[in-house]
Amino acid sequence: SYVLTQPPSVSVAPGQTARITCGGNNIGSKSVHWYQQKPGQAPVLVVYDDSDRPSGIPERFSGSNSGNTATLTISRVEAGDEADYYCQVWEAVFGGGTKLTVL
Amino acid sequence: EVQLVQSGAEVKKPGESLKISCKGSGYSFTSYWIGWVRQMPGKGLEWMGIIYPGDSDTRYSPSFQGQVTISADKSISTAYLQWSSLKASDTAMYYCARRRAAPGSSYYFDYWGQGTLVTVSS
Numbered sequence: 001s002y003v004l005t006q007p008p009s010v011s012v013a014p015g016q017t018a019r020i021t022c023g024g025n026n027i028g029s030k031s032v033h034w035y036q037q038k039p040g041q042a043p044v045l046v047v048y049d050d051s052d053r054p055s056g057i058p059e060r061f062s063g064s065n066s067g068n069t070a071t072l073t074i075s076r077v078e079a080g081d082e083a084d085y086y087c088q089v090w091e092a093v094f095g096g097g098t099k100l101t102v103l
Numbered sequence: 104e105v106q107l108v109q110s111g112a113e114v115k116k117p118g119e120s121l122k123i124s125c126k127g128s129g130y131s132f133t134s135y136w137i138g139w140v141r142q143m144p145g146k147g148l149e150w151m152g153i154i155y156p157g158d159s160d161t162r163y164s165p166s167f168q169g170q171v172t173i174s175a176d177k178s179i180s181t182a183y184l185q186w187s188s189l190k191a192s193d194t195a196m197y198y199c200a201r202r203r204a205a206p207g208s209s210y211y212f213d214y215w216g217q218g219t220l221v222t223v224s225s
Contacts, residue, residue: 031209035148042198042215043140043148049205054213091138091202091210092150092164 004087004095011101018074020098022087025068030089032070034063037097038083046085047072077102105129107137107199107216114222115189122185123219125199132180133157136202138212139173139184143195153202154182189223196220 005023012018022032032050035043045054047063050070060075074081082102087095110124125137138153152163156175163173175182182199197219200212 031205031207033205033209033211035212042218043200043212044215045211045213048203048211048213049209086148088148088211089209091153094148094150097147 002089002093004089004093006085006087006095006098008096009099009101011103012074012077013103014077014079016077018077018081018100020072020074020085020100022070022072022095023068024070024089027068027070027089028066030065032063032065033088034061034072035086035088036081036083037086043086074100105201105214107201107214109197109199109216109219112220112222114224117189117191117223117225119189119223120185120187121189121221122183123197123221125182125184125216127180127182127201130201133177136210137175137182138200138202139171139182140198140200140212141167141195142198142218151184151197156180156182189221191223191225193221194223 034047036046037043046061050065051063062073064071079102084097086097106128108126133156136153136155139151141149151167152173154161154173154175156177172185199216201214203213
């Protein structure tokens, strides 16, 4: 089965840029989606199809995908961005999640 | 406004049965697949299965096949997830979500329910 590998945690200072990676064999040939989950809340779609943003998601959230790594980039990080982030491919495969801590 | 509203938290004993629900509104319920996702305490997201309410076509993850039943009643725009005999290991938050298609036979969930917490304990 296909495995997606995310770092367990990423830390960043407010105003800086956070990059959360999602590794998978030839993931660049697949469409990657990203979800944000804040404590006690349901997941929220923040990027779909590698780099598209749903309406209402700030432009600070962007995605890229090439080779064996997809990346969710959050620019000008805010305290409110602190959450768990999950990548997904196809439909049924989720990464293990990355906890973003804003220092 | 698209909404998925799930039924409330449940506390059950091992061996009991349970059916939780997910009611859709604000869109054509019969035109989109609905998926169920499990999140065990402190853990990540697991895809359980999906159903197309238009014709009740259902697909399961191999990990959940035979363990749960997914169904839908299109007349009331509601999808269901049920267990015939709960185990302590079924303790988790369960989310329903609406599926959308992306290029290349890829799918994602664009709207999620608020989650239903199921606790199974003797």
